[in-house]
Amino acid sequence: MALKSAMAVTGVILVLFLIAHMYGNLMVFGGQEVFDNYAHHLRELGEPMLPHEGALWIIRVVLLASVLIHAYAAFTLWARARRARAATGVRRYQSTQNKKGVQRSYASFTMRWGGVIVILFVVYHLLHFTTNHIAPGGASDSPYQRVVNGFEIWWVVLSYLIAMLAVGLHLRHGIWSATQTLGQNKAGRQRGLNVIATAIAAVITVGFLVPPFSIFFGLVG
Amino acid sequence: MNITLRVWRQKGKDDEGRMVSYQVEDVSQDMSFLEMLDVLNEKLTVAGEDPIAFDHDCREGICGACGVVINGIAHGPEVTTTCQLHMRSFKDGDTIDVEPWRAKAFPVIKDLVVDRGSLDRIIQAGGYISAPTGTAPDAHAVPVPKTDADRAFDAATCIGCGACVAACPNASGMLFTAAKVTHLGMLPQGQPERAARVVKMVNQHDEEDFGGCTNIGECAAVCPKGIPLDTISQLNKDLLGSLASGKM
Numbered sequence: 001m002a003l004k005s006a007m008a009v010t011g012v013i014l015v016l017f018l019i020a021h022m023y024g025n026l027m028v029f030g031g032q033e034v035f036d037n038y039a040h041h042l043r044e045l046g047e048p049m050l051p052h053e054g055a056l057w058i059i060r061v062v063l064l065a066s067v068l069i070h071a072y073a074a075f076t077l078w079a080r081a082r083r084a085r086a087a088t089g090v091r092r093y094q095s096t097q098n099k100k101g102v103q104r105s106y107a108s109f110t111m112r113w114g115g116v117i118v119i120l121f122v123v124y125h126l127l128h129f130t131t132n133h134i135a136p137g138g139a140s141d142s143p144y145q146r147v148v149n150g151f152e153i154w155w156v157v158l159s160y161l162i163a164m165l166a167v168g169l170h171l172r173h174g175i176w177s178a179t180q181t182l183g184q185n186k187a188g189r190q191r192g193l194n195v196i197a198t199a200i201a202a203v204i205t206v207g208f209l210v211p212p213f214s215i216f217f218g219l220v221g
Numbered sequence: 222m223n224i225t226l227r228v229w230r231q232k233g234k235d236d237e238g239r240m241v242s243y244q245v246e247d248v249s250q251d252m253s254f255l256e257m258l259d260v261l262n263e264k265l266t267v268a269g270e271d272p273i274a275f276d277h278d279c280r281e282g283i284c285g286a287c288g289v290v291i292n293g294i295a296h297g298p299e300v301t302t303t304c305q306l307h308m309r310s311f312k313d314g315d316t317i318d319v320e321p322w323r324a325k326a327f328p329v330i331k332d333l334v335v336d337r338g339s340l341d342r343i344i345q346a347g348g349y350i351s352a353p354t355g356t357a358p359d360a361h362a363v364p365v366p367k368t369d370a371d372r373a374f375d376a377a378t379c380i381g382c383g384a385c386v387a388a389c390p391n392a393s394g395m396l397f398t399a400a401k402v403t404h405l406g407m408l409p410q411g412q413p414e415r416a417a418r419v420v421k422m423v424n425q426h427d428e429e430d431f432g433g434c435t436n437i438g439e440c441a442a443v444c445p446k447g448i449p450l451d452t453i454s455q456l457n458k459d460l461l462g463s464l465a466s467g468k469m
């Protein structure tokens with residue numbers, strides 16, 4: 001139970017981060033100077049109260065902790081659900097009819113494997129743009145240039161497309177689920193909450209996909 | 222109509238169990254699902270075979286004993302109890318799969334019969350009010366707002382059938398637990414133990430090896446009593462409130 005609340009709270013932190021991150025990405029439309037300045041300012045955030053990159057490291061620690069707690073809770077609950085279902089053999093019910101349940105959504109039953117895809121993507125993404133261990137399209141000192149170089153390659157764009165669709169589905173069910181886990185749902189609100197969850201998920205997915213596609217089709221860079 | 226039944230047969234707790242096919246002929250559309258099983262069982266008995274064990278009591282949709290999974294759906298294609306499901310919901314020539322509720326917390330006793338004692342133990346953990354008994358107080362002695370009374374009554378219609386658990390991909394018993402928490406929590410008599418109740422019941426729920434809820438909603442979709450999904454939100458709210466206030 002504590003696990004569920006932990007997932008909801010860390011999930012909300014991650015959603016807020018994603019919104020801020022998406023806003024940052026959209027600065028790519030401002031051109032090289034705006035984007036590079038933004039990336040640079042992130043490192044100066046909080047100075048002189050905090051040391052160089054101080055705020056950035058605080059954010060990184062909070063995010064890492066959130067992801068670890070979130071994933072720990074997810075895997076624990078995953079194992080618990082497996083045990084609780086008491087399936088005989090591969091399947092819980094032998095009937096091959098109505099395997100997809102009565103009303104459950106695609107998003108709701110891909111939370112776990114979808115979450116795994118997202119976390120793998122996050123590692124790949126960090127290697128790409130944060131640590132620069134991989135540099136498809138060519139390395140550069142300018143963050144803007146690295147982004148443009150990367151997204152001129154079709155398979156990079158494709159990998160981001162798949163990952164963002166996975167994030168979108170994860171958030172679509174996750175945001176709704178978090179409101180219920182945190183006790184905020186009421187019969188009269190249920191529809192509204194689902195609409196909001198879908199809207200936030202859609203905005204985040206589209207917002208993240210606009211820069212790569214714009215670069216790929218030569219609108220930017 | 223003629224149908225083919227594929228039924229889960231399991232001799233006892235430790236037997237492996239398997240699906241067995243039976244032909245059932247001359248089924249009337251007006252038979253209930255259980256009457257159809259009765260007909261088959263009579264034939265099996267006459268043939269000297271072991272009849273299919275299934276649980277049932279009231280046969281009018283109020284005791285919650287009769288649940289089985291029909292074609293992969295708890296209580297079958299209509300949103301009602303298995304005893305209130307009629308053969309007119311099926312077609313001539315259909316193959317119908319019948320299986321027991323499948324959950325670690327509901328061990329199979331025989332064929333379609335499972336032990337739902339885990340639900341009783343959740344109730345025993347806190348699903349009651351402690352009140353000195355005596356003569357019944359006047360009905361209007363404690364005013365209850367109409368909306369609260371309605372919600373309490375709706376939640377109180379839960380018959381403890383366990384369909385929510387059988388349908389839940391996590392085999393969670395949250396809808397059942399939430400129905401009980403909501404039913405007592407909406408009424409003045411339920412207030413003194415409200416904070417402690419939810420914690421004890423949820424702890425017992427977890428101890429019984431039910432899974433954790435991920436708000437998928439299959440439970441409310443099959444619940445024969447229409448217990449709404451937002452009762453789970455109400456349970457979570459009570460739970461977080463009582464953990465935060467330390468009033469357990």
Ligand code: HEM
Pocket residue numbers: 004007008009010011012014015067070071074075111112113114115116117118119122167170171173174175176177178181434435436
């Ligand atoms: C190890 C990989 C992951 C797994 C297995 C996983 C699994 C889950 C599951 C099962 C839920 C549903 C909780 C519920 O239904 O109440 C959930 C919710 C959520 N996840 Fe993940 N997740 C993973 C990684 C991530 C990552 C990397 C992010 C962020 C980019 C994320 C963001 C969210 C959000 C915002 C929610 C909604 C909060 C909630 O429902 O409580 N997840 N996750």
Ligand code: SF4
Pocket residue numbers: 378379380381382383384385386396397400440443444445446447448
């Ligand atoms: S909540 Fe509905 S499905 Fe679950 S036990 Fe009660 S009546 Fe049955």
Ligand code: FES
Pocket residue numbers: 276277278279280281282283284285286287288302303304305
């Ligand atoms: S036999 Fe009582 S509810 Fe079906």
